Amino acid sequence: MSTQLKSLLNPEQYEAATNLEGPLLIIAGAGSGKTRVITYRITEMLNQGINQSSILALTFTNKAAREMAGRVKELVGRKLPQLTVSTFHSFGVQILKKHITLLGWRENFSIYDTNDQRSLIKECARELKWSLEYLDFGHCMSTFSRIKTRRSKWSDPEIDDSLQPLYEEYQSHRKLYNALDFDDLIRLPIDLFQQHPQVLEEYRKRYKYIMVDEFQDTSIQQYEMMKLLADGSRNICVVGDDDQSIYSWRGANFDNIRNFERDFPELREIKLEQNYRSTGTILDAANHLIKNNKNRKIKALWTGGDGGKPIELYQPQDERAEARFICDMIQTLNLKEQIHYHDISILIRTNALARGIEEELMARNLPYRITGGTSFFERPEVKDMISYLRCLANPDDDISLLRIMNTPRRGIGKKTLEHMTELAQSQGMSLYGAMQALVLANDSPIGKRARADIEDFLELISEFRPKLLSGKDLAQSLRALIAKIDYWGHLVGEHPNNERVAKFKLRNVELFTSSLEQWEKDPDNLSPSVFNYLNRITLAGKDDDDSEEGKVNLMTIHSAKGLEFDVVFIAGVEENIIPHQRSLEENDAGSYEENMEEERRLFYVALTRAKMKLYLTSCQQRKVMRDLMSMTMSPFIEEIPEKLIDIKEPDTEISEEEAHNYFELMKKKFAAVEE
DNA sequence: GAAGAGTAGATTTTT
DNA sequence: TCTACTCTTC
Numbered sequence: 001m002s003t004q005l006k007s008l009l010n011p012e013q014y015e016a017a018t019n020l021e022g023p024l025l026i027i028a029g030a031g032s033g034k035t036r037v038i039t040y041r042i043t044e045m046l047n048q049g050i051n052q053s054s055i056l057a058l059t060f061t062n063k064a065a066r067e068m069a070g071r072v073k074e075l076v077g078r079k080l081p082q083l084t085v086s087t088f089h090s091f092g093v094q095i096l097k098k099h100i101t102l103l104g105w106r107e108n109f110s111i112y113d114t115n116d117q118r119s120l121i122k123e124c125a126r127e128l129k130w131s132l133e134y135l136d137f138g139h140c141m142s143t144f145s146r147i148k149t150r151r152s153k154w155s156d157p158e159i160d161d162s163l164q165p166l167y168e169e170y171q172s173h174r175k176l177y178n179a180l181d182f183d184d185l186i187r188l189p190i191d192l193f194q195q196h197p198q199v200l201e202e203y204r205k206r207y208k209y210i211m212v213d214e215f216q217d218t219s220i221q222q223y224e225m226m227k228l229l230a231d232g233s234r235n236i237c238v239v240g241d242d243d244q245s246i247y248s249w250r251g252a253n254f255d256n257i258r259n260f261e262r263d264f265p266e267l268r269e270i271k272l273e274q275n276y277r278s279t280g281t282i283l284d285a286a287n288h289l290i291k292n293n294k295n296r297k298i299k300a301l302w303t304g305g306d307g308g309k310p311i312e313l314y315q316p317q318d319e320r321a322e323a324r325f326i327c328d329m330i331q332t333l334n335l336k337e338q339i340h341y342h343d344i345s346i347l348i349r350t351n352a353l354a355r356g357i358e359e360e361l362m363a364r365n366l367p368y369r370i371t372g373g374t375s376f377f378e379r380p381e382v383k384d385m386i387s388y389l390r391c392l393a394n395p396d397d398d399i400s401l402l403r404i405m406n407t408p409r410r411g412i413g414k415k416t417l418e419h420m421t422e423l424a425q426s427q428g429m430s431l432y433g434a435m436q437a438l439v440l441a442n443d444s445p446i447g448k449r450a451r452a453d454i455e456d457f458l459e460l461i462s463e464f465r466p467k468l469l470s471g472k473d474l475a476q477s478l479r480a481l482i483a484k485i486d487y488w489g490h491l492v493g494e495h496p497n498n499e500r501v502a503k504f505k506l507r508n509v510e511l512f513t514s515s516l517e518q519w520e521k522d523p524d525n526l527s528p529s530v531f532n533y534l535n536r537i538t539l540a541g542k543d544d545d546d547s548e549e550g551k552v553n554l555m556t557i558h559s560a561k562g563l564e565f566d567v568v569f570i571a572g573v574e575e576n577i578i579p580h581q582r583s584l585e586e587n588d589a590g591s592y593e594e595n596m597e598e599e600r601r602l603f604y605v606a607l608t609r610a611k612m613k614l615y616l617t618s619c620q621q622r623k624v625m626r627d628l629m630s631m632t633m634s635p636f637i638e639e640i641p642e643k644l645i646d647i648k649e650p651d652t653e654i655s656e657e658e659a660h661n662y663f664e665l666m667k668k669k670f671a672a673v674e675e
Numbered sequence: 676g677a678a679g680a681g682t683a684g685a686t687t688t689t690t
Numbered sequence: 691t692c693t694a695c696t697c698t699t700c
Contacts (some may be wrong), residue, residue: 060689060690061689061690062690087690088690089690090690113690114689114690182689182690183690185690186690246688247688247689249687249688249689250688250689250690349687349688350686350687350688351686351687351688352686352687409676409677411676412676413676413677414676415676416676538690539690540690556687556688556689557688558687558688558689559688559689580687580688581687582686582687583687583688602688624686625685625686625691626691
């Protein structure tokens with residue numbers, strides 16, 4: 001195998017793939033065959049007789065995890081059920097699923113996403129009788145996150161310590177509801193390892209070989225977790241590229257590369273600098289751009305390939321012209337150069353930019369796939385279903401309970417809720433607990449009718465809870481539940497004059513149910529419990545339609561990391577978009593200069609996704625929220641040498657007046673002919 | 676307790 | 691433009 005491997009990899013790649021023992025730092029430039037090295041490295045381990053269950057590969061996104069697992073399977077040619085390839089967050093859930101009771105939590109915990117978190121903060125603020133008007137949730141959540149991940153303390157000068165009571169309230173509510181937020185998924189396993197060394201020992205014994213991909217984007221917490229696990233065997237391999245660090249706003253810290261060098265001084269370092277992906281032109285442009293960043297490891301990415309075509313920059317009139325241009329180009333490329341749709345990608349800085357482009361793609365019947373953005377799972381009707389499932393799994397989950405308690409309307413209104421909240425607050429129980437107490441109480445403060453309504457609701461929960469917890473026929477049970485609560489009737493009632501909307505929503509509910517069914521019937525799925533399903537969808541979102549080939553990819557630059565395409569369009573290459581205006585504001589993630597460097601890295605990531613051809617578009621005008629803004633080209637364009645980029649003249653559009661005059665002229669001409 | 680009208684605010688990136 | 695929340699009325 002090893003000789004064969006030698007012919008498949010270049011010397012540095014070979015080194016990286018075959019050095020299995022001891023700490024290893026791989027600095028892998030864009031397109032240097034990083035994924036290839038990792039997958040071959042895992043294969044090499046298996047070939048050397050290392051047990052698949054001893055291998056742990058941690059990635060940053062679910063997409064990366066899926067892809068890595070898929071490629072290894074393909075290389076090895078068999079299924080590897082004991083191999084752990086997972087994101088940090090999912091791995092955290094896995095650990096907590098087994099051991100969370102040691103930390104004083106109950107099983108079947110809920111995981112709160114950003115929206116749930118927001119609702120909970122709102123709830124807490126209400127309870128503290130704070131005015132919601134001036135409460136900035138973004139600020140709250142980022143502060144809470146800093147405190148929780150111990151990046152900051154309340155006494156730190158940059159921290160708004162007036163939020164501390166709210167934080168305490170938030171924390172105690174989560175405990176009461178048995179609900180974890182994303183930060184907990186990393187933080188609690190660390191606590192567990194520190195408080196229960198025997199558990200840590202168990203994991204160290206199992207995972208003898210650890211690999212971390214996209215290491216430049218790990219947070220201090222994730223690094224800590226990784227270090228705890230690796231400190232037994234010290235067979236730890238991290239792969240990263242400081243030039244592609246684009247998540248500092250989420251606590252990613254590329255100082256981790258330095259920390260790694262400090263904590264594992266015996267490490268071996270390998271640099272992969274040959275780029276196999278892009279043409280010379282693209283690489284040259286990217287290198288010139290990134291050179292402007294001061295805070296980076298020196299690297300010289302080179303390619304043996306030829307120059308390739310110049311980068312083209314177009315300046316359409318506005319975002320609609322931009323969408324039309326991109327679609328025209330895609331159709332031409334597909335027709336004349338036989339480029340497959342799935343080898344083309346349109347990259348955008350913000351999700352909001354997707355809409356206009358999506359509309360045009362749709363109008364032309366161009367098949368496309370959109371990654372990220374407002375997820376299917378955030379649609380109100382789907383969220384209802386999720387909340388039902390969550391409540392059945394964990395009735396103490398107040399945030400979900402609040403959502404479904406009166407959806408469809410069952411007479412549990414504001415007044416009743418007030419009573420329940422009061423009771424729950426004074427007794428330190430969840431709303432569900434309060435409901436049970438109210439029904440049992442003799443001197444109940446609520447009316448007979450409301451009491452009967454609550455009873456009905458509790459009955460519903462106790463009827464379906466065992467069905468859902470049985471782990472069998474989940475979709476079937478959910479369908480029964482939907483019928484029982486007459487959700488269709490509810491939808492029709494909500495949209496009295498619009499059956500189409502109601503039907504659309506019902507279709508989404510059905511889509512959701514069948515996605516659950518598919519997941520549960522998947523033979524590779526070893527434990528199809530509601531709990532696992534819920535975790536999966538909050539952590540991973542909708543199943544990517546990876547199977548659906550032949551579609552143009554539309555996504556943010558962030559979600560394009562790690563991917564490559566023959567042709568890449570970058571839309572909205574304008575000042576205030578790339579770099580993004582709000583990202584530059586000095587904030588707790590960094591200074592203006594640091595943020596500018598991160599935006600530059602982001603643009604670098606975007607450029608280096610392209611293999612053959614890059615098109616950039618910079619609109620002259622753009623509709624931002626309601627008003628039309630005049631736009632200028634991104635300052636990053638100037639950092640790319642002129643000879644590499646072909647800047648087209650701005651498109652001129654016929655103004656309405658000119659068009660009018662033209663038609664008048666034509667009319668006269670025709671009139672003249674008729675005479 | 677429910678429904679409808681009216682109003683204010685919102686778009687940076689993801690687990 | 692759209693959504694989420696508040697206020698008013700039935």
